[in-house]
Amino acid sequence: MTRASIELGDVTPHNIKQLKKLNTVVFPVSYNDKFYVDVLEAGELAKLAYYNDIVVGAVCCRIDTSENQRRLYIMTLGCLSPYRRLGIGTVMFQHILNYVEKDGNFDSIFLHVQVNNESAIEFYKKFGFEIVETKEHYYRRIEPADAHVLQKTLRKTDPEASQPTSVQCNGQTEKRDKKA
Ligand SMILES: CC(C)(COP(=O)(O)OP(=O)(O)OC[C@H]1O[C@@H](n2cnc3c(N)ncnc32)[C@H](O)[C@@H]1OP(=O)(O)O)[C@@H](O)C(=O)NCCC(=O)NCCS
DSSP states (O other), rough: OOOOOOEEEEEEETTTTHOOOOOHOOOOOOOHHHHHHHHHTTTGGGGEEETTTTEEEEEEEEEEETOOOEEEEEEEEOOOOOGGTHHHHHHHHHHHHHHHHHOOOOOOEEEEEEEHHHHHOOOOOTTTOOOEEEEEEOOSSSOOOOOEEEEEEEEOOOOOSEEEEEEEETTTTEEEEEEE
């Protein structure tokens, strides 16, 4: 028996309807036309996941520059239920992690999840995410309406990182390498 293959592919006008169908099945929230227009422009931040050449998952992200930070926001990352626990979510997340690490200039990756979405919370905790906030009544038409904000803090690869910098430490100023 040959091993199953998991591959990622671009979202294009040709396959965008597959992405819409998949998101409709996987997520309780529906996404508007603007979401899909933006996804077509998202490049490496939107991918379909293929399991033995069949579309079974997708990830869609955008760059968020609110709150004086540059963060990657995961809008959707999901997989059809019969294909879960096969590593497909991991392949999609790893792709996003590679993207932010290569870029080197993101503060964090974050997303919202319904407070009862235990599988997603376990999945993201495995990759170093933490619940940093819980927003009441975040969702309008679904129950529970509350959302956790899950966040993974990243280390920026600062071009000046090799320059020594002064940091305040226990009331004293000391010299330290930013990378330390
Ligand atoms: C969350 C989700 C994307 C995970 O996808 P997946 O392909 O099943 O994930 P993986 O097979 O790569 O799992 C990686 C690890 O995450 C953890 N994990 C995933 N699902 C889990 C579950 N139901 N319970 C406990 N741990 C889980 C496990 O540690 C797993 O490793 P293991 O299978 O070796 O134990 C999937 O459950 C899903 O599509 N859910 C619906 C959509 C959603 O809620 N997305 C999150 C918000 S964007």
